[in-house]
Amino acid sequence: MVKRTKLEVIKDILEVLSKGRNVKITHLIYKSNLSNNSIKPHLNELLSNGLMTIYEEDNKKHFRITQKGQEFLKEYNKMKIFSDSYGLS
Amino acid sequence: MMALALSIGQYYGFDSLVEFFILIISLLISYNSYKIYKVIKEKNYSLFSLAFLSISVAFVFKIVSNITLLNVIKIEKGSLILSAIHELNELQAINFFSFLLYKIFLIVGFLTLFLIINKTLNKESMMLYLYFNIITVIFSIYYNFIFHLTIAIILFSLTIHFYKNYSAQKNKHKLLVFLAFLIMFLSHLFFTMIERNPIFYITGEMFILVGFGLLLLNQRDTKNGKENKTRSYKRYTRSVK
Numbered sequence: 585m586v587k588r589t590k591l592e593v594i595k596d597i598l599e600v601l602s603k604g605r606n607v608k609i610t611h612l613i614y615k616s617n618l619s620n621n622s623i624k625p626h627l628n629e630l631l632s633n634g635l636m637t638i639y640e641e642d643n644k645k646h647f648r649i650t651q652k653g654q655e656f657l658k659e660y661n662k663m664k665i666f667s668d669s670y671g672l673s
Numbered sequence: 674m675m676a677l678a679l680s681i682g683q684y685y686g687f688d689s690l691v692e693f694f695i696l697i698i699s700l701l702i703s704y705n706s707y708k709i710y711k712v713i714k715e716k717n718y719s720l721f722s723l724a725f726l727s728i729s730v731a732f733v734f735k736i737v738s739n740i741t742l743l744n745v746i747k748i749e750k751g752s753l754i755l756s757a758i759h760e761l762n763e764l765q766a767i768n769f770f771s772f773l774l775y776k777i778f779l780i781v782g783f784l785t786l787f788l789i790i791n792k793t794l795n796k797e798s799m800m801l802y803l804y805f806n807i808i809t810v811i812f813s814i815y816y817n818f819i820f821h822l823t824i825a826i827i828l829f830s831l832t833i834h835f836y837k838n839y840s841a842q843k844n845k846h847k848l849l850v851f852l853a854f855l856i857m858f859l860s861h862l863f864f865t866m867i868e869r870n871p872i873f874y875i876t877g878e879m880f881i882l883v884g885f886g887l888l889l890l891n892q893r894d895t896k897n898g899k900e901n902k903t904r905s906y907k908r909y910t911r912s913v914k
Contacts, residue, residue: 590713633712656712663709669846669891671790671838672706672717 589673593618593626594635595660601636601649602657609645689739691878692732695885699729701892717789724785731778734771741768776813776820780806783827790834821864828858846891853887856880 588596593616600615601607613623627647630636635653639646667673703725710718741764784806788799813820832854839847860880866873 590715591709594713629714633714635712659708662705663712665846665894666705666892667709667718668842668844669850670721671834671847672721 589667590626591660591663591667591673594630595657595664597623597626597630598635598649598653598657601647602654606641606646606648609647612647687875688878689736691882692735692739694882696729696732696736698885698889698892699725699732702888703729705892720785720789724782724789727778727782727785731775731782734775734778737771738768738775741765741771773810773814777810779824780809780820780827783824783831786831787827790831818865818868821861825858825861825865828854828861832858846894849887849891849894853884853891855884856887857884860884 596616597612597618600612604611609620609623612627613620616623618626627636630653631638633652634650635656637648637650639648703722706718706722706725709715710722784802788802793799793802809819809823813823832851835847835851835854839851857880860877863873863877863880867877
């Protein structure tokens with residue numbers, strides 16, 4: 585199995601978020617194939633970069649993709665080609 | 674005063690045009706890498722962006738150096754009058770420092786690329802490379818040959834890396850980058866011989882133009898988001914196995 589790059593992991597998380605309206609952390613962990621510990625730094629980065637938002641409903645955290653996150657998904661292919669072509673990932 | 678510009682008289686307009694073209698491509702690559710860095714905050718991308726920014730700054734100074742040398746030659750040809758001597762010295766000073774800065778920024782740019790690609794970003798290695806960098810720049814003030822040979826050696830190791838990157842998973846984009854660096858390596862080999870024959874200068878300029886042209890071609894495909902589907906599928910099936 586080929587190890588995913590950080591770029592690919594971020595894309596996978598955002599793809600899960602783009603498919604659901606309000607995504608819970610357990611669903612996100614399961615669908616993006618990450619552990620509870622390994623997903624946290626990625627989520628913090630996505631939040632600080634404004635690619636997703638977090639809000640609470642019934643005392644539970646939910647995640648939602650932002651417009652910037654949607655734009656990232658559109659740009660992803662270009663970024664991947666760039667990164668691969670120079671062997672940066 | 675040492676006016677050490679590489680430019681050979683009859684090619685002035687052409688080489689400045691080539692360098693402007695390279696400057697734009699380097700800026701474009703630097704910007705693309707910075708865009709990725711902004712999202713995933715990986716050091717690799719910020720340094721890669723800085724490396725190409727450094728290369729583009731180098732070519733700004735190369736253009737300045739070419740222009741000042743052009744002026745020096747013009748003044749010399751116009752049978753100097755005494756009042757022009759002062760101007761000549763100033764232009765020579767600009768020419769000297771801009772050419773020196775060109776060398777510094779180009780070495781820093783390619784050396785940074787080398788460090789990223791070889792993943793040697795620890796402080797000890799960087800200090801060692803910095804030392805060699807300074808030594809190279811000092812020697813290259815007097816001998817252009819040393820400067821071009823150093824750049825050629827760095828480019829050669831980059832070419833090997835990009836060849837390995839291409840052979841690990843063959844696709845058009847990786848091939849373009851590999852060929853671009855191979856051609857850039859050859860261009861600097863030609864530059865090492867410019868003192869023997871001016872034809873090597875123009876050949877080197879042509880090669881470097883083609884090299885950066887290939888990087889532009891890769892950028893164009895990146896912009897369109899074109900991916901080699903067949904190869905991607907092959908990679909997928911390999912990973913499943």
